[in-house]
Structure formats: structure tokens, C-alpha cells
Amino acid sequence: MILVCGRTADPVTRFFCTRLDQLRTDYRLLDLSSYPSTYHVTYYRERNRGFGTISGPGWSLLTGDLTGVFVRNLEPDNSASGSPETRAQRVALEAEKDLGLDSIWAALDCPVANPPTSLWSNHSKPYQTLFIRGGRLQIPKTLITNDEAEAKRFYEAAKGRVIYKSMGARSRGTHRFSLNKMSDLVSAGKAPLQLQEEVTGVDIRLHVVRDQVFATKVYCEDTDYRLADPKSVRLEATTVPSSIANECIRITKKFGLLLSGIDLRETPDGRYFFFEANTVPGFAFYEERTGQQISAALSDVLTGR
Amino acid sequence: MWILLGEPITALAEIFQSECKKVGQHVFGIAEFDENVEFNWEFDSVDSCSMLSARELSRFSDREITGVFVQNPPRLDADSAVESHHEYSQAERNAAMFAWFWNLRCPVVNRYPAAFWFSPRVPLSSWQQLVIKCDLRITDAILSNIERDLRSFAAKLSVNPGYLPLCGPDAYRISTEEHWHGLNKMRAICPISVIPFDPPVYIACVVGDRVFWNQPLSGARAEYDDRLVHLTRLSGLDFLEVRLCRHGDDFAIHAIEPFPRLDGFSRDSCHLIADALIALLQSRGSAKTARESRQI
Numbered sequence: 001m002i003l004v005c006g007r008t009a010d011p012v013t014r015f016f017c018t019r020l021d022q023l024r025t026d027y028r029l030l031d032l033s034s035y036p037s038t039y040h041v042t043y044y045r046e047r048n049r050g051f052g053t054i055s056g057p058g059w060s061l062l063t064g065d066l067t068g069v070f071v072r073n074l075e076p077d078n079s080a081s082g083s084p085e086t087r088a089q090r091v092a093l094e095a096e097k098d099l100g101l102d103s104i105w106a107a108l109d110c111p112v113a114n115p116p117t118s119l120w121s122n123h124s125k126p127y128q129t130l131f132i133r134g135g136r137l138q139i140p141k142t143l144i145t146n147d148e149a150e151a152k153r154f155y156e157a158a159k160g161r162v163i164y165k166s167m168g169a170r171s172r173g174t175h176r177f178s179l180n181k182m183s184d185l186v187s188a189g190k191a192p193l194q195l196q197e198e199v200t201g202v203d204i205r206l207h208v209v210r211d212q213v214f215a216t217k218v219y220c221e222d223t224d225y226r227l228a229d230p231k232s233v234r235l236e237a238t239t240v241p242s243s244i245a246n247e248c249i250r251i252t253k254k255f256g257l258l259l260s261g262i263d264l265r266e267t268p269d270g271r272y273f274f275f276e277a278n279t280v281p282g283f284a285f286y287e288e289r290t291g292q293q294i295s296a297a298l299s300d301v302l303t304g305r
Numbered sequence: 306m307w308i309l310l311g312e313p314i315t316a317l318a319e320i321f322q323s324e325c326k327k328v329g330q331h332v333f334g335i336a337e338f339d340e341n342v343e344f345n346w347e348f349d350s351v352d353s354c355s356m357l358s359a360r361e362l363s364r365f366s367d368r369e370i371t372g373v374f375v376q377n378p379p380r381l382d383a384d385s386a387v388e389s390h391h392e393y394s395q396a397e398r399n400a401a402m403f404a405w406f407w408n409l410r411c412p413v414v415n416r417y418p419a420a421f422w423f424s425p426r427v428p429l430s431s432w433q434q435l436v437i438k439c440d441l442r443i444t445d446a447i448l449s450n451i452e453r454d455l456r457s458f459a460a461k462l463s464v465n466p467g468y469l470p471l472c473g474p475d476a477y478r479i480s481t482e483e484h485w486h487g488l489n490k491m492r493a494i495c496p497i498s499v500i501p502f503d504p505p506v507y508i509a510c511v512v513g514d515r516v517f518w519n520q521p522l523s524g525a526r527a528e529y530d531d532r533l534v535h536l537t538r539l540s541g542l543d544f545l546e547v548r549l550c551r552h553g554d555d556f557a558i559h560a561i562e563p564f565p566r567l568d569g570f571s572r573d574s575c576h577l578i579a580d581a582l583i584a585l586l587q588s589r590g591s592a593k594t595a596r597e598s599r600q601i
Contacts, residue, residue, distance in 0.1 A: 020559050041496050042449040044458070047438050050430065052448075076557070088375060092472065095425040097495035099471035100448055102426035117420040124394075126348075126404035127430035133350060144346040144401050146338075167397035167404070169423075188341035194402045 001065055002027040002302045004138060005101065006072035009033060013072050015284035019295035032073055036097065045106050050107035064196055068302025069105055069112045073098060074280055100205070111258055111301055118256030119279045123169040126194065129303060131254070134198050136247045137264070137274040141197040151186045154195055155179060161198040161225060169204075175226040201267040206240065207283050208252040208260045209297040213245040216286045230285075237290040240264075244272050251277055259283075306369055307586065309334040310406055311376035312448060313597045316567040316575050320378065330587075333362055338398040342364055344404060353408055371585040373406055377564050378422050395597040399423075413588030414582065415542045421563045426472050432540075432561050439536040444469075444471045444550065444557040450496040467502025473549055474560035476502050500559055503551050508569040511537040512581035513588075519569040529556065543585060546589040 002020065008031050020027045026216030030039060043052030043063065053062050055092055102116035121128050129139050143154040144167070155162050155177065163183060165174040177185070186193050201219040202227060217238045222228040240248075244264075252260040253275075261281025263271045283294045309321065318334070325332040338344050343364075346355035353386055357366040381491075401423050407415055420427050426548050429443055436443050446469065447458040457477065459466035467476040469489060479485065479499065492525050508519040509529070516530040537545045546565035550554040565577055 005441055036450045036496055037493070038369035040451050042447065042451055042454045044428065044448075045443060045446045047445070048433060050433075050442055060411060093494050096472050097468060099426060099428055100496040100498070102496075103430045103471060106428045107430035107433055117418075117424070120419040121421040123423040124403045126346075126401065127407055130348065130353070130404060130408050139350045141349045142347065144405075145344065147343055150345045157320050166397065167400035168393075169400075170393050170396050173391070190399040192344050192346075194337055194401075195396075274576065304330060 002299070003061065003066055003068060003069045004028070005030045005069060005073075005105075007031060007033045007074075010072060010074065012282050012284045016070060016072075016295055018101050018300070019287075020243045020299055022071075023296055023299050028054075028061060029054060030056060030101075032053065034061070035101075041100070041104075042268045043107075043109070048102070052104070054104075060157060063104065063108060066108060066110050067109050069108065070298065070302060071101075071105060071112060071114065071116070072280060073101075106196045107112045110304070111161075113209075113258040113298060113302065114260075114279055115256060115258075118238065119220070120225070121255050122276055122279050125276050126254075129274060132247075132251050132274055134244050136272070137251075138271050139178070140199050140273055140275075142164060143195045145185060146190050146192045147196070148182060148186050150255065151193070151195060154197075158197040162195050164193055164195050165224075167192075168253050173227045176223050199265045199267060199273045201265045201273070204238065204240065204264040204266055204272075205286055206245075206248050206264055207281060207292075207294050208248050208262065208287065209294060210252075210258055210301050211249050212297045213240070213248060214292040214294050214297075215240045216290055216292065223282045229288070235289040237287060237292055240266075240272070255279065258301065288289060306363065307372040307374065308370055308427060309374050309376065310590070312336055312379055313377045314565065314567060317565075317579060318569065320572070320575050321374065321579045321582065324576065324583055328583060330501075330583065332374075332391070333359070335359060337395075337459050338380055338402050344402070348408075351356065355405060356528070358490040364372070366421075367409055369589050370409060370411050371410060372411055374586065375406055375413060375415055375417065377405060383524075389481075410593075412586050412593060414586060414589075415544050415563065417563065418541065419529075423548055427563070428471065429561060431557070432536075432558075435536055435539045436558065439534060441517070441530045442555060443555045444500045444552065444554065444559040446500045448496050448498045450492050451460050452485075452492065455488070455492075455497065455499055457483070462501045464501045466499050469498045469500045469559060470503075472499055474546075474566070475564055476500060476550075476559055478502055478504075501550075501552065503552065503559075505550075506559075506569070507556065509533050509547045510565055510567060510574075510578055512578060513585040515581050517570070517578055517581070519571075527565045538600040544582065 002019055004027050014086045038057055040055040074112050106117055145151050161178040163174050164177045166172050205216045207214040215238045217236045218225050219234040220228050225233050248262050255277055261278035263275040287294045307330055341360050343358045356364055357365040449455050466479045468479055469476040488497055510517045511533050514534050516533055533547055542574055546562035547558055548560040549558050
């Protein structure tokens with residue numbers, strides 16, 4: 001039995017549940033938007049062994065009967081009525097609530113997509129980028145700086161073909177950099193800004209489900225297709241060389257993930273640049289438009305097939 | 306030059322700096338990449354080079370750094386009503402700092418994995434496999450939002466029950482109905498964790514292959530020292546704090562702190578811990594130099 005742990009308001013969680021229904025895969029939904037009030041959780045640890053039950057409306061599961069867990073907990077709900085007054089208190093209680101479930105997922109023997117401790121690597125994109133160095137994927141020339149003169153030097157060396165993008169988890173997207181944005185973005189006292197030499201080519205989103213790879217080409221005129229009007233984005237299922245696919249499987253494992261969404265760019269001369277590995281990827285957008293069987297692969301892994 | 310990076314460990318930062326001074330080791334503290342730090346870091350598929358300048362220090366390259374002692378991740382403000390630009394900037398600074406120290410070539414204690422650096426706390430159960438490998442034991446516990454189950458677990462214990470918040474290392478004895486009443490209020494918001502709680506709490510601080518205890522440990526101390534050193538090694542860390550309570554004839558772990566607080570240690574012990582950290586960074590530095598000269 002699969003347990004899906006997410007919010008029904010989240011399109012990916014909803015999509016995955018619909019696909020599980022279509023695939024006739026048994027699952028139970030733990031809806032985080034009504035957790036814990038409509039759920040009963042009791043989990044014991046005795047002599048380094050864990051066991052327990054999770055019960056929702058009309059169902060009850062022994063954790064030992066779980067074959068896999070899909071977790072998608074993106075937005076902590078800090079707005080619940082009756083919650084404490086300060087944001088700090090709400091954040092602390094949300095963290096405590098999340099840690100309770102994470103404690104259970106971390107102790108399970110079955111596959112979890114994704115294990116709680118594996119989710120944090122893309123809180124630092126430069127870390128991810130450098131972590132994969134030495135493999136088959138290229139890293140764009142990057143400058144992280146709060147020094148205007150250095151930013152100008154980098155910009156001129158790249159002949160003005162420079163983008164800037166967030167380093168942390170709270171992404172504000174990728175944007176073209178120009179000297180007239182300089183004073184707003186780079187100066188002593190500001191947080192360092194990540195600048196990258198623009199890489200010419202086609203975006204590829206590559207989903208890895210354990211050892212299966214689903215590559216999608218993304219065509220869009222905008223600098224960041226994630227911020228563009230979805231109607232202006234064209235997706236096309238594609239393949240990548242096996243050396244690149246294997247490298248992405250290796251990266252996914254190295255980050256401790258079962259499911260990843262890796263952002264690449266393929267250059268006209270056949271090189272592949274790595275941008276980031278999403279640890280909670282929104283695969284529904286790609287599957288809906290290409291028909292790739294990402295959910296089915298995930299269902300197989302989580303049912304132990 | 307050594308860098309003392311991150312939010313200071315209150316009990317240790319000053320002692321560490323003064324002990325460094327005694328052995329003639331120049332050390333400079335950077336709490337975060339804030340307005341006092343000018344930071345430039347350029348890298349690609351092959352090279353990586355960073356330059357910093359901060360307050361009284363003139364510009365220096367990462368090649369001049371010979372050791373880094375990482376303390377706590379900079380704390381993110383979460384007090385405002387909505388997520389602010391300030392909070393975004395803090396997250397960006399933190400992301401840069403983490404990637405930077407992770408990629409330095411010099412010895413770094415600890416070169417933390419991302420989960421430790423960014424998550425509010427790594428669940429104790431995430432340590433379970435490592436703990437088992439080291440022949441140690443995590444405390445028995447219940448996590449529940451059902452009062453009946455919590456009470457029944459507590460009633461079966463041979464010692465007092467304790468409430469152990471998942472977000473922190475300290476357990477609190479549950480001994481009155483008022484305590485249970487308070488926990489019931491919490492239970493509506495998040496399941497709570499109850500453990501057998503038999504103080505005193507023994508705190509072990511591991512530095513490399515040395516172990517310091519906050520109080521004398523009767524019985525097989527050497528055996529526990531070896532297991533805790535093994536646990537620290539398997540976790541990829543060099544500096545770790547572990548909290549244990551008696552569990553019959555054995556000890557059970559109820560908290561593992563990848564960011565040691567050392568608040569349970571005397572000032573004298575903190576001096577010894579600082580000395581051990583210095584010796585560790587020195588030995589890692591010499592080993593690295595020896596390796597590099599062999600490569601030449």
C-alpha cells in the first residue's frame with residue numbers, strides 16, 4: 001500500500017492521486033491541509049525498531065504494511081485559525097509537526113520519495129553545482145559577488161551575455177543581467193548575487209525515478225520558462241545520450257533521492273550544462289503535456305514492483 | 306589563517322579564539338556574509354577561486370585559508386508577519402556560505418551535509434541505521450496525537466516519562482496532571498513525543514577520536530567512547546554532541562547534536578574541547594600538506 005502525503009490543493013499531489021486511480025494502484029492520502037486534526041498517528045520506537053499506525057477518515061494503516069511513501073510538503077500552512085500569534089511561533093510549531101512525520105518516514109524500511117534528509121541540497125544551488133563537478137555535466141562560468149567592480153568585469157568578459165538567479169530555495173527565477181540593474185542588485189552590504197554566463201541551447205528537464213529517466217525538451221522564448229505563460233512553453237519528450245542519463249541517475253543517488261527533476265541545457269555542440277536538481281519536482285506539468293509515464297514509474301517503485 | 310565561521314557557539318567561541326592565540330594561530334571570525342564582508346567567488350567546471358575582505362582584514366584568497374571551524378548556521382529571522390526581502394537575502398547569504406565552505410580545499414570541521422545546515426533539525430530516527438551499526442541505542446519513544454496511547458505508554462515505563470520536543474535536544478519530565486494538560490493542548494497542533502526520562506543527562510562531546518563527558522560516566526566508559534567516535538566518523542562529522550540517559554544497565558541516546566551547544570560543560574572542559582579542535586585542525590592541515598608534497 002502506498003501512502004501519499006501532500007496537500008489536495010497542490011496540483012502535483014492531485015495529479016499523482018488521479019494517476020494512481022487510473023493505474024488501479026492502492027493508496028491512501030494523508031492530506032497535510034487537515035493534518036493532524038483528522039488523522040490519528042501513533043508511532044513507537046522500541047529497541048531501535050519502529051512500528052505504528054496512521055489512521056485517516058475511513059482507513060487505518062500499519063506502517064509495516066506500507067510499500068512506499070510519496071511525500072510532497074512544499075508550503076507550510078501558517079495561516080490556520082487558532083494558531084499562535086507570532087510568525088516565529090507558527091514556524092516553530094509547523095517545524096515540530098513536519099518533524100513528527102519526517103521521523104516516521106526516516107524510520108521506514110520501504111522506499112520514500114523523497115527521504116526527508118535528502119530534500120535540502122537544493123537550498124544551495126552553487127553547492128549542488130559543485131557537488132556534481134568532475135562528471136560528464138558542465139558547469140556554467142559563475143560569479144557570486146557583492147562587489148560592483150567584479151560584477152562589471154564578469155559582465156564585460158562574457159560580452160554582456162549574463163543572467164542572475166537565486167542561490168537558495170526561495171527562487172525568484174532566472175533573469176537577464178544588465179549594467180543598469182547593477183546598483184539595484186550588486187553592492188557592498190547586499191547579499192552576494194549569483195551571476196552566470198548565459199549558455200546557448202535548449203532546456204531539458206530530466207526526471208529520474210530511481211533508475212528510469214524521462215527527458216523533456218523545453219522550448220520557450222523567455223529567459224526562465226518557469227516564469228513564462230504556460231501557453232508559450234512547448235514541451236517535447238526526448239532522449240539524451242546514455243552517458244548523460246547515467247550521470248543523472250548517479251547524481252540522484254548521490255543526493256539520496258528516489259525522484260529528482262534535473263535542469264540541464266544542451267548546447268548546439270552537444271555539451272550538457274547542469275543547473276540544479278529539484279528535490280521536490282513538479283513532474284505533473286511535464287507528464288500532462290508529453291504523456292511520459294513518470295507517475296507509473298513512481299507507482300512501480302513505491303509498490304515494490 | 307583559520308576562519309571561525311557561522312553564528313558563535315556561545316560557550317566556546319571566545320575560548321577557541323584565545324586558545325588559538327596561545328598557539329600562535331591567527332583566526333578570524335565571520336558570522337555571516339553580511340555588509341562587513343566583501344565576497345567574490347568564481348567557478349566553472351574546472352576552477353574555483355574566491356576572495357574575501359572583511360573589516361580590518363585586507364583582501365585574501367581562499368588559498369590562504371588553512372583551516373575552518375564551522376559553528377552554527379546563521380539564524381533566519383522569522384519574526385515578521387510575512388516573508389520579507391530581508392529573509393530572502395539571509396537565505397541567499399546562507400546558501401552562498403554553505404557552498405563556499407563545502408568547497409574549500411583546507412580542513413573544515415565540520416563539513417556539514419546540506420540536511421544539517423538547512424533543516425530546522427534532522428529527526429533522531431534518521432540516525433537509526435548509524436546508531437545500530439555502532440552498537441548504540443536510541444531511546445524508546447512514542448510519537449502520537451492520541452492521549453490514550455501516550456498515557457498508556459507512559460504508564461508502562463519503569464521510570465518517569467519525559468516530553469522530548471522533536472525540534473530541540475532537551476527533554477522535560479512529565480510528573481503532574483498540569484503537564485499532561487499542557488501536552489494535550491500541543492497535541493491538537495502536532496503529535497508529541499514521550500520518552501522514558503531518567504536524569505541525569507550525560508552529554509558526550511566527540512572531537513575527532515576524543516570524547517569529553519559533562520560528568521563522570523560510571524561503568525564501561527571506554528566502550529562508549531569507541532562507539533561514539535565510530536558514530537561520529539560514520540556520519541562524516543568530526544565534532545558532535547550526544548545526549549544520553551540511563552536505560553537499565555545501558556545508555557540510550559535521546560538527542561544527537563551536529564551543532565554542539567556545550568552548555569552542559571564546565572569552562573575547563575570547554576578549554577579542553579577547544580584544544581582538541583585546534584589539534585584536530587592542525588593535524589588535518591599537516592596531513593594535507595604532506596599529501597600535497599607527495600603529489601609534487
